[in-house]
Amino acid sequence: MKPYAVGVDLGGTNLKGALVDREEGLLERTQYATEADQGPEHVVDRIGAIAEEMVAAAPNSSVAGVGIGAPGAVNWNRTTVSRPPNFPGWETINLQSVLQSRLDRDLPVIVENDANVAGLGSAFYGTGQRSDSFIMVTLGTGVGGAIIYQNKIFRGSTGGAAEIGHMTIDYEGPFANSGVSGAIEGYLGQEFLAQHARDRLVNYPDSAVHDLVDGDLEQITPRTLYEAANQEDELAREVLEWAGHKLGCVLGSAVNLLDIRTIVVGGGVSAAGDYILEPARAVLPRFVVPGLRENLRILREELGNEVSLLGAARLAFEGEQAQVGSR
């Protein structure tokens, strides 16, 4: 088996690439601006360039393949990306065929949903190594998810499983962007959480949050709340506790359905750390049927965003194993 693979993480703002050693993890990394506003052809060209750069960084014939984590919908065959949010003009593009013709027809190219890729990276290089099955929750602009079951991505019927962000915790609750009432993304999505903090801040004119954003409340992020909470700010702690409680509720439903007891939380909002995870841990068992309450744990992804690049590369290592296995 070849020792290296290239991982690409396609984000709305940044395009990241890495050369990954199967055992050691990240060897080299690079980053381009995505420039999504210049249209899909331009972005695909840049994906090709970053993949080329990383393939070239490894000795000849030592690269198992290129894995790409992408937003939007990825098809069952892991070749196309459809309508990624914030990529104007992008309908459905077969990234595999475009990249294979550019790079080398024999170099496998595998595309996967970005949340699933983060889960796979965590499973093999991150906090997810601690369990062969876990639920990954990515708290960022939206709330993404991945189900890793027996060290593989659980993909559902069409490759679209683990949409935890759209699970409801209150059928008459506020609507998230997806049109789902009480969807957890409507509480924990970065903008929803910031808006909740702004509204609640009215009751706390002396909160440290005001100073941290120089009075510009539009600047509130989970990081602001974390910093304020570290200063024992009551508002910030209340907001994060409120958010953590909601997270625990939805994770209870996920545990009931999957009987997977380890949860790994990543993404920007997880920067708020235990301020959000402790209340989630406290409430989780109360939303799980008693027979499944043992060994529940909510862990923070310790590798941070690196899991995305590592997981993308891992796609290529797995593809190689699958080929070997099918011979």
Next chain:
Amino acid sequence: MKPYAVGVDLGGTNLKGALVDREEGLLERTQYATEADQGPEHVVDRIGAIAEEMVAAAPNSSVAGVGIGAPGAVNWNRTTVSRPPNFPGWETINLQSVLQSRLDRDLPVIVENDANVAGLGSAFYGTGQRSDSFIMVTLGTGVGGAIIYQNKIFRGSTGGAAEIGHMTIDYEGPFANSGVSGAIEGYLGQEFLAQHARDRLVNYPDSAVHDLVDGDLEQITPRTLYEAANQEDELAREVLEWAGHKLGCVLGSAVNLLDIRTIVVGGGVSAAGDYILEPARAVLPRFVVPGLRENLRILREELGNEVSLLGAARLAFEGEQAQVGSR
């Protein structure tokens, strides 16, 4: 491969057994009273007797094995049953070893959770044949579930997956028996639903339900509501619509997590048929992220309770295939 298997369905009231033909389905069936109040040894003896009777009904050496669907928790190895509800004094019993020593040491005995068994039966003999992956919901005393993924039971980490009845749809909702606030079982479990109907009936003194139970409201069952609904009774239709709406909400969360778009509904409450399923169908897409809304369908299990016996026998057919495959 042997043509027959024996299926046993262990219920709190009735113990059922069947001889099943791999292709044709049920050949013979029998039923004993469970007599759970006489203690676990007595019940295990009766399970042995019913299995013996059905094995004896087939020609010598033509039976692949005995499968048993049981309430309570079944271990990962599918050998033991722990603390089934309504079985006084039953802690953990290894049904496999007891039955194998009674029947024939070479006859495989496989135990599985009753909801999973119903799902497996539906997958190979019932409505579930229409999809290789589906979510089975059993609306009975409680709300049970099974996940059939690529024609196999999805068992989770310990064999306890698919506890749909304990997923919440309202984190501040009423508590079900499991202590989970807003768990769907607290709306749709048979007793909860009947109580809801009784409370709501106060507003409908002329409802046909009064006559159907001769004024004894404790006798209300889903069947009563179905019969009243057939008489265009407003109360009954309202209650079933209310219940169907809640069912649609929780199924939305399950679809989001699993990306499995076919749902098969069985169990006693499903006797209310489309009065409950139509509102569930109407609301379901509104609780699913737009990317997963195509091809959603909620089907009623057409075989009824037979799926439990068929699924139990199927366990033995699958065990045989697994043995062959591993040689």
